[in-house]
Amino acid sequence: xxxxxxxxPRLAIRGIRKVYPSVVANDGIDLTVMPGEIHAVLGENxxxxxxxxxxxxxxxxxxxxxxxxxxxxxxxxxxxxARALGIGMVFxxxxxxxxxxxxxxxxxxxxxxxxxxxxxxxxxxxxxxYGLPVDPRRMVHALSVGERQRVExxxxxxxxxRLLILDEPTSVLTPQAVRKLFETLRQLAAEGVSILYxxxxxxEIQELCHKATVLRGGKVTGTCTPSEETPQTMARLMIGVDLxxxxxxxxxxxxxxRLRIQGLSHATDDPFxxxxxxxxxxxxxxxxxxxxxxxxxxxxxxxRAISGEEPxxxxxxxxxxxxxxxxxxxxxxxxxxxxxxxxxRLGRGAVPRLSLTENIxxxxxxxxxLFAGLIRFGVAKRxxxxxxxxxxVKCGGAHSEAKSLSGGNLQKFIVGREIMQEPKVLVLAQPxxxxxxxxxxxxxxxxxxxxxxxxxVLVISEELEELFEICDRIQVIAKGSLSPSKVTSDTNVEExxxxxxxxxxxxxxxxxxxxxA
Amino acid sequence: MELSFISSILFATVVAGTPLIIVALGELxxxxxxxxxxxxxxxxxxxxxxxxxxxxxTGSPLLGILxxxxxxxxxxxxxxxxxLTLMANQVASGLALSIFGVGLSAFIGKPYESIxxxxxxxIRIPLLNKIPLLGPSLFEQxxxxxxxxxxxxxxxxxxxxxxxxxxxxxxxxxxVAAHSIGYGVVRIRYQAVLFGGAMAGIGGAFLSVFxxxxxxxxxxxxxxxxxxxxxxxxxxxxxxxxxxxxxxxxCMITQMFVQGSGARISIPAQFLSxxxxxxxxxxxxxxxxxxxxIRINSPASLGQPFLPDA
Numbered sequence: 001x002x003x004x005x006x007x008x009p010r011l012a013i014r015g016i017r018k019v020y021p022s023v024v025a026n027d028g029i030d031l032t033v034m035p036g037e038i039h040a041v042l043g044e045n046x047x048x049x050x051x052x053x054x055x056x057x058x059x060x061x062x063x064x065x066x067x068x069x070x071x072x073x074x075x076x077x078x079x080x081x082a083r084a085l086g087i088g089m090v091f092x093x094x095x096x097x098x099x100x101x102x103x104x105x106x107x108x109x110x111x112x113x114x115x116x117x118x119x120x121x122x123x124x125x126x127x128x129x130y131g132l133p134v135d136p137r138r139m140v141h142a143l144s145v146g147e148r149q150r151v152e153x154x155x156x157x158x159x160x161x162r163l164l165i166l167d168e169p170t171s172v173l174t175p176q177a178v179r180k181l182f183e184t185l186r187q188l189a190a191e192g193v194s195i196l197y198x199x200x201x202x203x204e205i206q207e208l209c210h211k212a213t214v215l216r217g218g219k220v221t222g223t224c225t226p227s228e229e230t231p232q233t234m235a236r237l238m239i240g241v242d243l244x245x246x247x248x249x250x251x252x253x254x255x256x257x258r259l260r261i262q263g264l265s266h267a268t269d270d271p272f273x274x275x276x277x278x279x280x281x282x283x284x285x286x287x288x289x290x291x292x293x294x295x296x297x298x299x300x301x302x303x304r305a306i307s308g309e310e311p312x313x314x315x316x317x318x319x320x321x322x323x324x325x326x327x328x329x330x331x332x333x334x335x336x337x338x339x340x341x342x343x344x345r346l347g348r349g350a351v352p353r354l355s356l357t358e359n360i361x362x363x364x365x366x367x368x369x370l371f372a373g374l375i376r377f378g379v380a381k382r383x384x385x386x387x388x389x390x391x392x393v394k395c396g397g398a399h400s401e402a403k404s405l406s407g408g409n410l411q412k413f414i415v416g417r418e419i420m421q422e423p424k425v426l427v428l429a430q431p432x433x434x435x436x437x438x439x440x441x442x443x444x445x446x447x448x449x450x451x452x453x454x455x456x457v458l459v460i461s462e463e464l465e466e467l468f469e470i471c472d473r474i475q476v477i478a479k480g481s482l483s484p485s486k487v488t489s490d491t492n493v494e495e496x497x498x499x500x501x502x503x504x505x506x507x508x509x510x511x512x513x514x515x516x517a
Numbered sequence: 518m519e520l521s522f523i524s525s526i527l528f529a530t531v532v533a534g535t536p537l538i539i540v541a542l543g544e545l546x547x548x549x550x551x552x553x554x555x556x557x558x559x560x561x562x563x564x565x566x567x568x569x570x571x572x573x574x575t576g577s578p579l580l581g582i583l584x585x586x587x588x589x590x591x592x593x594x595x596x597x598x599x600x601l602t603l604m605a606n607q608v609a610s611g612l613a614l615s616i617f618g619v620g621l622s623a624f625i626g627k628p629y630e631s632i633x634x635x636x637x638x639x640i641r642i643p644l645l646n647k648i649p650l651l652g653p654s655l656f657e658q659x660x661x662x663x664x665x666x667x668x669x670x671x672x673x674x675x676x677x678x679x680x681x682x683x684x685x686x687x688x689x690x691x692x693v694a695a696h697s698i699g700y701g702v703v704r705i706r707y708q709a710v711l712f713g714g715a716m717a718g719i720g721g722a723f724l725s726v727f728x729x730x731x732x733x734x735x736x737x738x739x740x741x742x743x744x745x746x747x748x749x750x751x752x753x754x755x756x757x758x759x760x761x762x763x764x765x766x767x768c769m770i771t772q773m774f775v776q777g778s779g780a781r782i783s784i785p786a787q788f789l790s791x792x793x794x795x796x797x798x799x800x801x802x803x804x805x806x807x808x809x810x811i812r813i814n815s816p817a818s819l820g821q822p823f824l825p826d827a
Contacts, residue, residue, distance in 0.1 A: 097695075098690065107680070114678075
């Protein structure tokens with residue numbers, strides 16, 4: 001572990017408090033980071049991590065509290081001032097401009113004259129030195145997620161930061177890219193740069209970080225040395241209770257094929273989208289098939305093709321229980337027993353301004369909620385209430401607006417709504433994205449129970465741990481092509497990670513592989 | 518005879534296209550910052566009447582232009598307060614500004630109706646105006662015509678070569694990201710809106726002080742709307758704005774010549790009058806049908822209010 005011979009903390013914050021109209025985001029937070037230290041800030045979604053980092057970076061002004069930078073009290077009133085102090089930040093939702101080139105993006109955060117050629121050279125130097133390959137002349141929209149993150153990091157490094165903040169940096173990376181990132185971060189720490197590493201992934205924090213501060217509900221619940229803790233003890237600090245374990249049940253083979261996709265190719269209308277190429281896939285009853293992949297490799301297009309939002313010319317490309325449905329719209333596919341949980345909860349999974357009862361009606365109206373063209377609100381309300389009870393949705397009742405629910409609770413509600421329709425095939429996209437640990441494991445258990453009752457389940461997810469936890473088989477999507485399937489117990493994160501770069505046996509597009517990761 | 522006929526059509530085309538270029542470039546800069554100001558028609562009207570009144574009282578066309586510009590900036594300031602500070606809906610604010618401006622200009626302009634200004638002598642550019650055919654039509658024009666050419670180059674240079682232009686495009690692309698790296702989104706958008714207003718005001722001044730030169734109620738006659746659509750169909754590119762503006766001007770002048778020539782053709786006049794609109798839209802749609810060009814050039818946050826989280 002690299003240590004610096006200095007006792008002066010690089011950054012010390014005392015009693016930071018930030019109140020929003022509906023929530024206390026930060027409540028009396030203390031945090032100390034030494035030079036050359038990799039310090040984890042651990043907490044669930046909504047624990048106040050991002051707010052705290054934005055306070056340090058000057059994006060948000062705290063209501064109370066003080067910040068000491070190398071022993072001196074400072075007020076950071078905007079990001080430019082933070083950068084001048086030596087603080088750099090890599091955002092979770094990247095702050096890059098898609099229609100500009102890499103070098104233009106970098107130029108925007110560097111004061112002074114616009115000399116793109118000289119800047120491009122400096123970008124190449126830094127990317128060489130820290131092993132962050134990127135072409136400064138390319139447009140950002142053409143870059144993969146991993147490359148975009150490198151651009152953000154390079155943008156920070158060009159200003160020789162003494163404190164680097166990374167907000168959930170690995171949520172979008174392949175396992176191989178995560179390892180590379182860790183090497184870069186260790187190199188930086190060894191050079192004396194302090195790093196604030198925000199995450200909810202316990203194994204990564206144990207592997208990388210020297211110290212950790214744990215937040216829950218806007219307060220510090222503890223500090224620890226990750227190498228001396230177990231994931232269980234840190235999880236207890238983070239969520240307050242022990243993590244429930246999923247019970248998997250034995251896979252049964254020989255169920256009939258419920259969903260079959262054969263030779264599905266589809267060119268997208270979206271200029272920044274991905275074309276689907278010759279996709280083959282089978283999901284049998286009583287099994288869960290997972291589709292792994294780095295975002296933007298065709299997951300959205302595949303989901304739209306399966307759900308019917310993008311009807312296909314070839315009706316045999318998608319078959320549901322042996323019936324060709326490729327040409328049908330989503331409502332007719334749902335009528336045949338297919339249910340979906342889309343990635344965006346508000347807007348596609350639920351209508352924000354409608355009540356939970358009305359949101360139930362949107363997809364579950366076939367469950368006896370219509371009579372002679374009129375709505376039977378009593379039936380819909382009872383369905384909503386049962387869903388709220390069975391899936392432990394915390395809300396004000398069936399009349400609450402969908403947008404008043406937290407992300408995790410709304411997701412439990414949407415998943416519950418679809419599961420209660422007893423689908424023959426359930427397709428889920430990013431079922432636990434942005435959902436806290438407790439709700440995630442509840443959702444996974446519900447999906448497993450559905451499978452054990454004989455449904456066929458397809459899960460499209462970017463979280464590898466999740467796929468390994470619940471899936472019977474895994475396939476990988478890269479550049480719009482789908483890999484062969486692997487039984488989960490016969491593969492490992494390493495192999496699937498390689499495949500996520502498009503490098504599976506018999507892959508047709510090896511030349512495209514380099515910029516997938 | 519034949520040559521001088523073509524030359525005069527060219528001359529008139531350039532004159533007709535000039536206000537469109539100036540107004541559309543102003544709107545282009547505004548939209549590149551992510552703000553959709555539909556008030557161009559109203560701003561032009563108020564600019565036109567302010568310029569006419571000033572030129573009439575002072576006898577100075579230059580002061581007229583400045584008055585038009587100032588009035589345009591005042592009008593766009595109204596829009597800015599409504600859409601940027603109070604965060605009202607941009608489309609509604611712009612439409613209201615158009616309706617308000619056309620009405621206000623009619624009210625202010627009542628005393629000035631049926632007065633004509635002395636026409637302003639064009640500026641001859643020595644040597645260049647001796648080029649056969651092109652010389653007299655391009656280089657014996659009003660100062661604002663030359664100004665519009667300089668403006669095209671200046672706007673293109675600003676957007677694609679200068680640091681401030683890069684910042685402006687970044688704000689239009691993603692105000693949230695621009696804010697998170699420390700740019701004052703609202704301040705930059707105000708500047709862009711004021712520039713757009715100034716250009717629309719100058720465009721109006723060109724109509725009332727140089728083109729006609731007189732004040733008639735409703736004389737802007739939809740040119741503000743044409744300028745707005747030029748920006749979209751030109752996919753936010755300055756050079757294409759120029760092509761579109763001259764194309765529109767050219768068709769307009771040609772159909773007027775055809776109608777005025779008394780040629781015995783059995784095409785209804787209304788159909789001829791609609792040709793410039795149809796032709797311009799058709800051509801610009803054809804040159805801009807590539808969807809990825811549109812995506813790369815269009816400001817992604819266009820029309821969305823920005824509320825910084827502080």
